[in-house]
Amino acid sequence: MYKTSSFPEGSGVNPWYELSAYKNHRFSDPSEIKNSYDYVVVGAGFGGVSAAFRLSENNPSAKIALIDALPVGYYSSGRNAGFVALAQVAKALIGFDHFTLDDQRWLLHLNRTVVSRIEKIKEQSKLEFEWRQDGMYKAVREKRNVAALDALEGHLQRLGLGYERVKGDELSSRLGTSFYRDAIYVKDTILNNPSEVIRGLATALPSNVSVFENTKVAGVEEGSIPKVILADGREIATRQVILTVNAFLSRFGFASASNVAAIHSYGALTRVLTDAELENFKNVRPWGITATHPSGATLRFTPDHRIFVRTDIDFATNLNIPQKKFDRSDFYLRRAFVRRFPELEKVDFEYKYGGLISFTGNTRPLFGEVAKNIYAGVTSDGTGVTRAAILGTYLADLIQHRDSSELDYIKRAYHPSYLPPEPLRTLGATAFLKYKDLYAGSEL
Structure with missing residues (x-):
């Protein structure tokens, strides 16, 4: 069992959320959460919503739950500055960028792929977001x-x-x-208005995806039938879990998340x-x-x-x-x-x-299986929108065995380097x- 008592808290007032055209949209009531789903995605940011779309696309009959501790679009995915850049045009603030020119070309290709997916969803669902x-x-x-x-x-x-x-x-x-x-x-x-985009996209998820906001996840249990444990004690059985909670992954106690800060x-x-x-x-x-x-x-x-x-x-x-x-x-x-x-x-x-x-430490995201049937993705360098969408999309492909050259590259390249423990890390x-x-x- 991997447990956490650390949950995201909003700091100040998020303007993008307050000004979003989808602020008042109501998703499924948490009281309607079922005891089991085929897939459970925790974290309804760009990574989680992208994962839910891709899981449904790959398996339209699957029952999927998308859960967030706060209102959809209120936390990290909805608090960035609203830039969606196709190319990597910034140096890392912390850590050392070891991406080669080949890595940059892959990133450009992956960014274009996920941006095209977002634009296709926007057009098909007639979404009105900035x-x-x-x-x-x-x-x-x-x-x-x-x-x-x-x-x-x-x-x-x-x-x-x-x-x-x-x-x-x-x-x-x-x-x-x-x-x-x-x-x-x-x-x-x-x-864009990032909160409006992520919240708008979540409204367009297929009917086999149920979205639950203001629902805290206190733990996950690995195994052949993994479980998601809510803060109120309810348990959800599932085939696989995808965690797109970014740095909060480190608070669950996964060994592989120790190199995320x-x-x-x-x-x-x-x-x-x-x-x-x-x-x-x-x-x-x-x-x-x-x-x-x-x-x-x-x-x-x-x-x-x-x-x-x-x-x-x-x-x-x-x-x-x-x-x-x-x-x-x-x-x-x-x-x-x-x-x-x-x-x-x-x-x-x-x-x-x-x-x-x-x-x-090396600006490489975390991607893959962190415990039996529990998968996670964590962005790594501030390019949150496209990188999160990449992680969510290809985590879905990974657990549903949808092979591609893109997935092969991600599995090969996305491995965080070592970060020292506390207190050396903070110092x-x-x-x-x-x-x-x-x-x-x-x-x-």
Whole structure:
């Protein structure tokens, strides 16, 4: 038996969830949970929903339960910045990226595959969620970070991906701020409301999939007939279990999850800007910026004329965010916002929240069987949407014996490297993050 008493807790107010068109959708009532299913998926983020879709596609007659401890789309999958990039365009904040050019080409192929699946579901089910090909800017302010932008340009060229180098006044006119000196614009990036996307997708799951939110799982029991044990003591028998709970997997006690850790990040979204406040945004289209330096702030100018900012990274010794850390993030979020938009200094944040990002020491995800008939996938480097969807899709193929070259590659490549135990893990990661912050300078 693998047990946990650690459950995800929302930190702050998730703006993407509050503004989602599917916020008020009602899924199955937890009182309707049956004693047995063919498959049980725990964690209804991009990984879990992708797994449920694929399990049903492979076996339309299977009875499937998808369970989440919180409202669907409220936690990690719904707390990212809303970027869906096809290529790996960011360096790891913690850990060391050992991906080869062949790995990058595989990732590009896998990303395209799962994004196409999402777009197909959206079209077929006539879902109305934000999913815009607005592209992404990888931008720098500090001169010493321009070399990293040059390296990214070479990387995109090797992958054969289109991009545009933008500088100076042209960049300022596109963004509505003169903060950045140089950027690469990658068009093949989708911007979205992540909570709205995941919650919308969950509403379109086939009828053989039952979705239960606000339902905590306290344990799983391996065996020929594994069981899922709910926090209220109910037991669910099944053929196989898929756990897509990211870093919370480590709290169940699986040996293979000992090399999974996490960081906290913090985000905020302003109120809608007034016409006067939008004076510098004339003819500016919605955009998203991620800093070239991995510690740098992420920003978006949204279609409804708000500004989103995410910054302030710290190591998540405790997966849930302590109130003291959450309160401290106010300073860093305001600083990042005002540095870029001093003329909007008096604009308040309407929403502020904290989130959790899983990572591994070599940026390789965890994938596969963690105990008899219990399978898991954990993302590894902050590219949560596509990587989670890949893990969920191919975990379903793995347990249903649907072989493919993609699955062969994932089984071969997705193995996290060793991470030291506590307290060395926290000490090392905290020192590493502080060094990154110092080098980032005003990019924070």
